[in-house]
Amino acid sequence: MTVVKNSSYENTDTFESILESIGKNGFLTIDSIERLSKMFSMQSMSKVKEIMSEIIKVVFIPSNRTIWMKLGTDKDYIIYPHSYCSCMDFFIHGILKNRKYYCKHLIAQGIIEQLSVSNPKDIEMTEQDENFKEKVIQRLELEHFLN
Numbered sequence: 336m337t338v339v340k341n342s343s344y345e346n347t348d349t350f351e352s353i354l355e356s357i358g359k360n361g362f363l364t365i366d367s368i369e370r371l372s373k374m375f376s377m378q379s380m381s382k383v384k385e386i387m388s389e390i391i392k393v394v395f396i397p398s399n400r401t402i403w404m405k406l407g408t409d410k411d412y413i414i415y416p417h418s419y420c421s422c423m424d425f426f427i428h429g430i431l432k433n434r435k436y437y438c439k440h441l442i443a444q445g446i447i448e449q450l451s452v453s454n455p456k457d458i459e460m461t462e463q464d465e466n467f468k469e470k471v472i473q474r475l476e477l478e479h480f481l482n
């Protein structure tokens with residue numbers, strides 16, 4: 336008798352391995368979009384796509400420390416890549432349930448990090464900058480104006 340292994344594609348696929356293949360290509364392929372949609376549903380992926388333009392990476396000079404944020408019209412969230420987001424969805428499904436969880440902000444950040452096109456929303460700040468949020472928003476508005 337032969338044992339047939341259940342080689343279900345979806346069951347063995349992980350977000351990390353999808354990110355790895357996005358990183359190898361440097362851009363989103365149809366294959367990676369399909370795998371992401373299977374993992375997180377088509378509906379979440381369309382939200383993720385919207386959020387991607389609101390994710391920024393702030394680099395502090397001179398230490399080169401970075402933080403990732405999602406800047407929204409209503410609320411801003413802080414994202415620690417692959418582990419934490421300050422949104423309510425992550426709080427409920429990740430922290431309260433004490434399990435590995437990817438909210439749409441963590442998914443969007445993970446994808447952006449793998450894209451080879453330098454992120455146009457990277458913002459450099461000096462460590463001494465006060466009024467952090469105001470400066471980030473000013474910088475974003477300026478970028479928008481220049482583009």
Ligand SMILES: [Zn+2]
Nearest residue numbers: 420422438440
């Ligand atoms: Zn989140």
